[in-house]
Amino acid sequence: MRAFDALQIYFNRAADQMDLTENMRRLLVIPKREVQVQIAVEMDDGELATFIGYRVQHNNSRGPMKGGLRYHPQVDLDEVRALAALMTWKTAVVNIPYGGAKGGIAIDPMRLSRREVERITRKFIDEIHDIIGPDSDIPAPDMGTGAEEMAWIMNQYAKYHGFSPACVTGKPVEMFGLPGREEATGRGVGILVIKLLGRLNRKPDLTRVAIQGFGNVGSHTAKYLSEATCRVVAVSDISGGYYRPEGLDLSGMFRYTREHRGTLEGYTEAERISNAALLELDVELLIPAALGGVVTAENAPRIKAPIIVEGANAPTEPDADEILFKRGTIILPDILANSGGVTASYFEWVQNRQHYQWGINRVRQELDAVLSEGFQRVWELSVERKVSLRTAAFMLGIGRVGRATVLGGIT
Ligand code: NAD
Numbered sequence: 001m002r003a004f005d006a007l008q009i010y011f012n013r014a015a016d017q018m019d020l021t022e023n024m025r026r027l028l029v030i031p032k033r034e035v036q037v038q039i040a041v042e043m044d045d046g047e048l049a050t051f052i053g054y055r056v057q058h059n060n061s062r063g064p065m066k067g068g069l070r071y072h073p074q075v076d077l078d079e080v081r082a083l084a085a086l087m088t089w090k091t092a093v094v095n096i097p098y099g100g101a102k103g104g105i106a107i108d109p110m111r112l113s114r115r116e117v118e119r120i121t122r123k124f125i126d127e128i129h130d131i132i133g134p135d136s137d138i139p140a141p142d143m144g145t146g147a148e149e150m151a152w153i154m155n156q157y158a159k160y161h162g163f164s165p166a167c168v169t170g171k172p173v174e175m176f177g178l179p180g181r182e183e184a185t186g187r188g189v190g191i192l193v194i195k196l197l198g199r200l201n202r203k204p205d206l207t208r209v210a211i212q213g214f215g216n217v218g219s220h221t222a223k224y225l226s227e228a229t230c231r232v233v234a235v236s237d238i239s240g241g242y243y244r245p246e247g248l249d250l251s252g253m254f255r256y257t258r259e260h261r262g263t264l265e266g267y268t269e270a271e272r273i274s275n276a277a278l279l280e281l282d283v284e285l286l287i288p289a290a291l292g293g294v295v296t297a298e299n300a301p302r303i304k305a306p307i308i309v310e311g312a313n314a315p316t317e318p319d320a321d322e323i324l325f326k327r328g329t330i331i332l333p334d335i336l337a338n339s340g341g342v343t344a345s346y347f348e349w350v351q352n353r354q355h356y357q358w359g360i361n362r363v364r365q366e367l368d369a370v371l372s373e374g375f376q377r378v379w380e381l382s383v384e385r386k387v388s389l390r391t392a393a394f395m396l397g398i399g400r401v402g403r404a405t406v407l408g409g410i411t
Contacts, residue, residue, distance in 0.1 A: 001317055003082035003292060009318040010333075011085075014394030017387060020402070027410065028401060031081060032065075033057040037127035039105065041119045051105055053124045056084035057137055058100040061404040064135050065101035066091060066169075066342060068142025069149065071117070075104035079292070083142075083313055087342065089397035090335040094374040096346040099401075101137045103128075109144045110238075110261075121149050125156040132157070134166035134353070140345045141170040143290075146216065147182065151175050166352035169345035178348035180363035181341075186220020187364070188340015188371050189287065189311045193221075194228055195375050196307065196332055208283040210234040210305070212241075212275060213290030214264060217311045217338060219254065221287055226250050230285070234278050237290070239265035241278035279303060288315035295320045303329070310334040325388050333390035335397060336378055343370045 008029060015025055039051040054077055057065045067087040070080070080102050088100030105124060109117050125132075132139060141150060153168040154175065161167070165176035173179050180187075197204055207230045211218045214237040222232045232250060234243040242248065242264060249269055256267050279286065279294065280302045288294050289311030295303065300320035308324070309332040310316065316324070316331065324331060344367060351357055358366075382392035 001293075003079045003314055004085070006293075006314065006318050007082045007085055010321075010390060010394055011089075011398070014391050014398055017385060017391060017395055018398060020398070024402065027405065028059070028398065029085070031056050031058045031084060032060065033131070034077065034081065035128060035131060036077060037124065039120055039123045039127065041116070041123050043116055044113050051107055051120060053103065053105045053127065054080040055103040055128050055131065055137070056081045056101060057131070058084040058102075059088040059401060060099035060136075061401055061408055062092060062099055063097035064099065065137040066098040066140065066345065067101035067103065067137075068341075069139045069145050069153075070102070070104040070142040071107050071109045071144030071149075072104070073106055073108045075106040080104045086313055086335060088401060089394060090339050091342055092397035092400040093335050093378065093393050094339045094343055094370050095400065096343060096370070098342070098346065101139075102142075103139055104142075107144075114148075117149070118152055121152045122156045125153055129157055129160045132167065133161065134164055134349070138166070138345070138349060139168050140342070141216070143215070146170070147172040147177060150177075166349050169348040171348070176352055178344060178351065178358070178363060179360040180367070181344045181348055182216065183220045183223075184344030184363075184367060185217045185338050185341030186222075186289075186311070187224050188343065188367060189217065189221040189289070189309060189337055190224025190228060191340070191368055191371050192332060192337055192375055193225060193230075193285065193287075193309050195372065196309065196330070199379060200307070200330065202284065205229040205231070207231065207285050208233045209285045209287065210278050210281045210283045211287045211289055211311070212236050212278055212294065213288070213312065214253070214257065215262070215290070217341075218287070218289035219257070221289055221311055222248075222250055223254075233283060234273070234281055235264075236273075236275045236278045237264050239263055241273040241275055242267060242270035243273045243278070243281065244270040281305075285309065288312045291315070293317055295324075297323060300324055306330065308332070310337045313338065321388075321390065331388065331390060333393050336374055336389070336393045339374065340367055340371060343367055
């Protein structure tokens with residue numbers, strides 16, 4: 001199923017609960033603007049290469065649009081469009097004053113040199129600088145991008161518009177970044193897992209966890225949860241899965257990835273399993289934190305974890321979601337579960353505009369406060385309306401965006 005169609009199914013389930021009219025649905029679903037650009041660069045070997053870059057701006061009724069930039073070979077317009085819409089609902093669920101956007105380039109950064117990635121990033125900004133900016137659309141890291149790419153974006157944007165650190169978030173701390181931004185998405189997943197376990201009367205130390213993905217989100221989630229006494233028994237990355245029923249040596253794995261360009265390829269201190277097998281392990285908690293669309297109607301009946309927390313964006317297909325819901329599996333949806341990243345990005349943007357920097361303790365406290373409030377609202381709505389946490393989160397987001405749209409005047 002196409003990513004945008006899948007998202008519409010979730011949207012419509014919530015919209016049905018809210019008796020939203022067809023006209024209002026169309027208004028809230030169709031993106032405001034979609035841009036596709038050609039990125040032509042010279043590669044290190046002197047050859048010319050041409051890539052396609054996308055930026056989709058979905059909705060700005062609650063504030064400037066905000067969304068990550070993804071570098072992955074499977075990026076296409078449909079995926080970017082779905083991720084942009086997801087950002088609209090996500091920023092509304094945690095009530096930060098933004099709309100939704102997303103960008104992407106179909107490249108595999110692991111197969112390119114850093115100089116090549118830099119040239120591609122700068123050329124992309126040359127093409128879209130006039131539609132992004134601190135008051136209109138603010139990019140951030142996503143899969144395949146990190147602080148270094150964000151620094152290049154800030155620098156390239158400044159060549160056209162002057163000094164403007166708030167034009168992008170997720171920058172290096174030494175360059176107007178926020179202490180704690182890098183860990184924020186994974187930390188947020190961890191904070192929300194502990195809240196959810198509390199509500200479900202489960203103890204962290206009796207919770208075995210499997211995490212798909214060991215990049216920014218997966219690794220920081222693993223760290224937070226192991227410090228909170230959960231037992232992380234499996235993680236995976238593009239090289240496959242690593243399983244140790246008595247608990248993984250996470251510090252050793254972090255060290256290993258630092259020494260091997262970010263990958264676990266060749267790590268031998270755990271049993272090797274496939275990425276598919278990781279999803280079906282006998283654990284209490286499954287956290288997909290890599291690609292979208294990995295939990296499908298095909299593998300859902302074999303998923304044993306009673307709790308799924310969506311660190312990744314759109315990891316669960318709607319028909320799988322239905323199978324799991326009927327079986328009583330609790331799913332904390334992406335638009336709440338991984339909202340710690342955009343929340344910390346918001347803190348970074350606020351500080352860039354004030355030319356003032358918070359310390360890490362304040363960042364962590366405020367992150368906890370924003371996520372706790374979002375969790376509380378979604379949980380209560382789900383109990384009150386007898387709907388899944390996903391439908392409740394969409395209802396909260398759609399309600400807020402819908403009200404802002406009407407208050408701002410539609411025509
Ligand atoms: P990342 O690039 O830092 O890490 C991605 C991880 O996924 C890596 O470990 C990589 O090896 C693994 N991976 C890639 N292809 C895979 C495959 N085919 N099978 C299994 N694993 C594979 O990315 P990230 O920033 O951690 O993002 C992960 C997910 O979280 C994405 O869905 C992203 O949209 C979402 N997310 C990220 C942020 C953020 O702040 N970085 C915020 C919200 C949501």
